[in-house]
Amino acid sequence: MPTFKIATIAGDGIGQEVIPEAKRILDAIEKKFGATFQFQDFDWGADYYFRHGRMCPSDFLDQLRAVDAILLGAIGHPRIPDHVTLNGLLLPIRRGFDQFVNVRPAVLYRGVQSPLALRRGEHIDMAVVRENTEGEYSQVGGFVYHEQPDEVAIQTSVFTRRGTERVVRYAFELARKRNKKKRVTSVTKSNAQGYGMVLWDRTFAAVAAEYPDIETESLLVDAAAMNFIRRPESFDVVVASNLFGDILSDISAILVGSMGLAPSANIDPRRRFPSMFEPVHGSAPDIAGKSMANPLAAIFSVAMMLEHLGMPEAAEAVNAAVVSVLAAGKLRTPDLGGTSKTGEVTDGVLSRLT
Numbered sequence: 001m002p003t004f005k006i007a008t009i010a011g012d013g014i015g016q017e018v019i020p021e022a023k024r025i026l027d028a029i030e031k032k033f034g035a036t037f038q039f040q041d042f043d044w045g046a047d048y049y050f051r052h053g054r055m056c057p058s059d060f061l062d063q064l065r066a067v068d069a070i071l072l073g074a075i076g077h078p079r080i081p082d083h084v085t086l087n088g089l090l091l092p093i094r095r096g097f098d099q100f101v102n103v104r105p106a107v108l109y110r111g112v113q114s115p116l117a118l119r120r121g122e123h124i125d126m127a128v129v130r131e132n133t134e135g136e137y138s139q140v141g142g143f144v145y146h147e148q149p150d151e152v153a154i155q156t157s158v159f160t161r162r163g164t165e166r167v168v169r170y171a172f173e174l175a176r177k178r179n180k181k182k183r184v185t186s187v188t189k190s191n192a193q194g195y196g197m198v199l200w201d202r203t204f205a206a207v208a209a210e211y212p213d214i215e216t217e218s219l220l221v222d223a224a225a226m227n228f229i230r231r232p233e234s235f236d237v238v239v240a241s242n243l244f245g246d247i248l249s250d251i252s253a254i255l256v257g258s259m260g261l262a263p264s265a266n267i268d269p270r271r272r273f274p275s276m277f278e279p280v281h282g283s284a285p286d287i288a289g290k291s292m293a294n295p296l297a298a299i300f301s302v303a304m305m306l307e308h309l310g311m312p313e314a315a316e317a318v319n320a321a322v323v324s325v326l327a328a329g330k331l332r333t334p335d336l337g338g339t340s341k342t343g344e345v346t347d348g349v350l351s352r353l354t
């Protein structure tokens with residue numbers, strides 16, 4: 001019977017509400033599929049910061065290194081500046097464990113309403129593959145004349161041939177594996193950003209030449225944002241830089257109904273380090289503590305984790321149970337127009353799983 005060590009970092013706001021629901025799903029998977037999940041729960045995040053003046057202990061990467069996967073809720077608190085919280089915990093895990101791919105699927109499921117008036121028969125089923133360790137998030141820069149009236153800030157984007165090539169290659173492999181439209185769209189702003197994103201375009205073209213079976217498209221990010229709305233059904237795999245992938249994956253999430261349905265996987269495909277699974281959404285302070293959070297983004301993230309851990313049947317069972325809850329249309333949190341509580345939605349998933 002396989003045993004997996006799972007680190008959980010529920011974090012802040014609704015992270016504290018959705019991660020316990022995700023763990024209930026894993027408990028059910030244990031019984032049904034004969035695996036054992038050993039949880040290590042870490043109380044890192046804003047409350048830890050209020051007690052210790054930092055988001056987590058300085059050896060946090062060492063504490064996580066030996067686990068098989070990390071399940072994270074959300075980080076961010078209205079009383080702490082976001083660059084402090086996010087650069088203090090979430091982003092250093094992505095970079096420190098070289099989780100250079102961030103996969104963010106967006107599927108319009110039966111029973112869920114898109115905010116778009118789609119033409120009949122149009123189906124949205126795409127995955128944004130976001131570069132996750134460099135680009136605009138490299139965190140290279142600094143202040144000059146810090147906090148003086150003439151202050152200067154420099155924030156540099158770093159694009160490397162290696163970093164671009166490996167994420168683009170992952171996108172092509174994913175398009176092959178998905179076996180859907182077999183199409184990869186690359187998104188840059190190389191008309192204005194004449195170095196880093198030109199390197200990206202050239203690298204994309206070079207990798208694309210190795211995949212003659214996959215159709216390609218290159219879009220500028222402004223046009224890509226427009227086309228996500230105009231022709232969402234045309235996208236299959238979309239590969240983009242760290243910042244552009246971040247922005248586009250909020251658009252793809254809402255196109256298929258809600259931030260509360262969008263999962264993500266931060267992956268080190270070489271498996272030297274643990275990968276991290278988390279909903280795309282944040283701590284949602286506007287609804288935190290009210291049992292209004294949709295747990296399904298976290299639960300879909302559990303399915304991505306099971307797939308990564310080599311349990312594809314279990315992953316499929318979780319996905320199928322969620323899809324069935326959505327199709328039935330009875331259990332819905334307020335983001336999907338219903339009145340169900342967080343835990344009631346999980347109850348529905350569990351009843352279909354077992």
Ligand code: NAD
Nearest residue numbers: 074075076077082259260280281282283284287293294335
């Ligand atoms: P957000 O994703 O937290 O919320 C955006 C909107 O979506 C809100 O109206 C919220 O109520 C709604 N929403 C999000 N998740 C939902 C869910 N599961 N169910 C129902 N509704 C949901 O984004 P924000 O408001 O821009 O950010 C809030 C905080 O979270 C900030 O501190 C931000 O930095 C942080 N953040 C963290 C992560 C992360 O940890 N991965 C991701 C995004 C934002």
Ligand code: IPM
Nearest residue numbers: 076086090091246280281282
């Ligand atoms: C996300 C979030 C993070 C990001 C923030 C909170 C730093 O928006 O995971 O999408 O931009 O990566």
Ligand code: MN
Nearest residue numbers: 246247250280
């Ligand atoms: Mn984001």
